[in-house]
Amino acid sequence: MALIDFTDKGLYCRQGDFYIDPWRPVKQAVITHGHSDHARFGSQAYLCHKYSEPILQLRLGHNIYQPVEWGANTFLNGVKLSFHPAGHVIGSSQIRVEYKGEVWVASGDYKTENDGISGQFEPIRCHTFITESTFGLPIYKWKTQAEIYSSIQDWIVQNKAADKCSVLIAYSLGKAQRVIEAASKVSNKIFVHGAIYNMHQTLTQAGWMLPPVERVTAETDKAAFKGAVVVAPPSADGTPWMKRFNPYSVGTCSGWMQVRGNARRRNVDAGFIMSDHADWPGLLQAIKATGAEKVFVTHGFQAAFSRYLNEIGIASAEVKTEYGNDEEEAPPEVFEGKQEEVLKDETIELPDTNTGEL
Numbered sequence: 001m002a003l004i005d006f007t008d009k010g011l012y013c014r015q016g017d018f019y020i021d022p023w024r025p026v027k028q029a030v031i032t033h034g035h036s037d038h039a040r041f042g043s044q045a046y047l048c049h050k051y052s053e054p055i056l057q058l059r060l061g062h063n064i065y066q067p068v069e070w071g072a073n074t075f076l077n078g079v080k081l082s083f084h085p086a087g088h089v090i091g092s093s094q095i096r097v098e099y100k101g102e103v104w105v106a107s108g109d110y111k112t113e114n115d116g117i118s119g120q121f122e123p124i125r126c127h128t129f130i131t132e133s134t135f136g137l138p139i140y141k142w143k144t145q146a147e148i149y150s151s152i153q154d155w156i157v158q159n160k161a162a163d164k165c166s167v168l169i170a171y172s173l174g175k176a177q178r179v180i181e182a183a184s185k186v187s188n189k190i191f192v193h194g195a196i197y198n199m200h201q202t203l204t205q206a207g208w209m210l211p212p213v214e215r216v217t218a219e220t221d222k223a224a225f226k227g228a229v230v231v232a233p234p235s236a237d238g239t240p241w242m243k244r245f246n247p248y249s250v251g252t253c254s255g256w257m258q259v260r261g262n263a264r265r266r267n268v269d270a271g272f273i274m275s276d277h278a279d280w281p282g283l284l285q286a287i288k289a290t291g292a293e294k295v296f297v298t299h300g301f302q303a304a305f306s307r308y309l310n311e312i313g314i315a316s317a318e319v320k321t322e323y324g325n326d327e328e329e330a331p332p333e334v335f336e337g338k339q340e341e342v343l344k345d346e347t348i349e350l351p352d353t354n355t356g357e358l
Contacts (some may be wrong), residue, residue, distance in 0.1 A: 003104045004098060006132070006296075006319050011106055011130065013097055016079030018047070020095050023322040032108025033092035034059060034173055037323050045180045047074065049083045050229075051091030052120045054206040055173065058198065071117075086110035087121035089121060089174035089319050090203065096124050104293070105290060106130040106265075109323075111275065112282035115145055117177050121288030132289060134277040136305030138351055140258050142279045148272060149182040153250060155270055157185050159214070160227040165248035167230045169237050172196045174276040177210060179231055184211035189228035191216045193236050216244075237268075247346065256277075264309050287314065299324030308351075 004011045007331055025042030027195045032038055034055035041060050048056060057065070068074055070093065075082045083093035098257040105126040112278030114120040141146075152168070159166040166187075169178040172195045176280040180200070182278040183190055188262035191211045192200060197215040204210055214220075216230065225245045235243065237250065250268045255275025255353075278286060283305070297306040302318045309316035 003099055003102050003128070006321070010321075013076075013079055013081065013099075014057070014099070015099055016076040016081070018076050018079075018081075020041075020097075021108065021323065022116070028076065028297045030095055031283075032086065032095060032106065033089055035089070035109070039107060040229050049091045049093045051206070053091075053092075054202050055091060055199075058202045064176070069123075085119035085122045087112060087114060087118050089118050090177065090208070092118060094122070094124060094127065102127055104128045105292075107132055107286070108149065108279055109134070110286065111278045111285055113142070113145060115178055115276075117181070118174070118276070118327055121286065125291050128294045129271070129287060129292035130298060131283065132277065133274065133283060133297050133300035133302045133305040134281055135255055135258075136283055136297070136301040138280045139302050140275075140279045141281060142255070142256060142258075142273060142275060146273050149185075152179065152182045152251070152253075152272055153186045155249075155272075156183060156229055160187070163247070164225055165225045165228055165230055165245040167232060167242065167245055167248050167250045169234050169250065169252040169254075170196075170231055171272075171276075172199045172233045173273055175348075176200075176231055176233070178274065180211050180213060180251055183229045183231070183240060187229045189224065190214070191220070191225065191228060191230045193230075193232040193241075195233050195235075196231055212265070216241075220244075 008017055008324045009024040009026055011020040015242050018030050019026045020030045021032055021038040022029050026043045028352045029046050030042035031046050031048040036050050039056055045064040046056060053067040054063050060295055068083055070085055080098040082096045084096060086092040086094045086108050088111055092108060093332050097104045103126040107130060111134050112121045144340040156166045170176045170180050176196045180190060192213045193216060200210060200213055222244055230245055251270035251272055253272045253274040255277060257271030257273045258312055295314055296319045297316055298319050298321045306316040317326045
């Protein structure tokens, strides 16, 4: 019997009687991070990292939260659990599950470059690793954060010189905090959408030292937006809410901008390739570091990625889950299961598996 089963409610540990990131209400939920596709309303109790607790309170309201530190052991019905940094967003954790000497790790979402806010991804040795594969194709290779920040800052400075407002589209938990940090180095006027403001306030009240921002309201003088920076979630892009910033330029911050044509299809002025997920090299690096004998691949390009792992000698299987459908993170084609539509302008070839290199 497997230590973790893949059920219609989520990843279930029968021995411990808990679910990891369940997508249906359960008695005991163990949460990797606060994004809405991993942390859902309705469960009786939520075990999470202490940094995730205020985020869950904001998004799910008052519930029974059981916050823990990274590396601390928790026992549920004799099963040992511990949380370890995933580097995805603030509070994001991998879940290590151990019973009778068998160790599984559920990655949740993760990235391997330290963004200075979310913590450094920590590879955990295990027998079985459950990994995401949001960007599990070799076309996805990120520039360093320093290079991305520099591009964003140069764009802001150019817009400011032209008296334009720089509107940056970034998901409210994760990229928004990074974008605000980058923008604060070249602008002292940063305005944010209400959804991002609520998250910003929650995090600062929890002790995070984030740059000061101002919420966009109906009373905000439109003249204040001239040459300023506005950070907004994808749900605001293309809505009447944006008109108050004229004249403005729009820049989208997303890993999907790696693909030619996505910026054009989204009708934005600039596309910054910034993701809170691991790229192709990062995924392979992380999996190799676990030493796992078996890898289960979830949301993203799981079929291609799982096939590649098998070809290079890592036993792998594809698993269908309900993760990765956060409406503010990926293009509509991805939630509809049409990932190939995102890549229709690209030629994708998997690396030569004869090299024996990861």
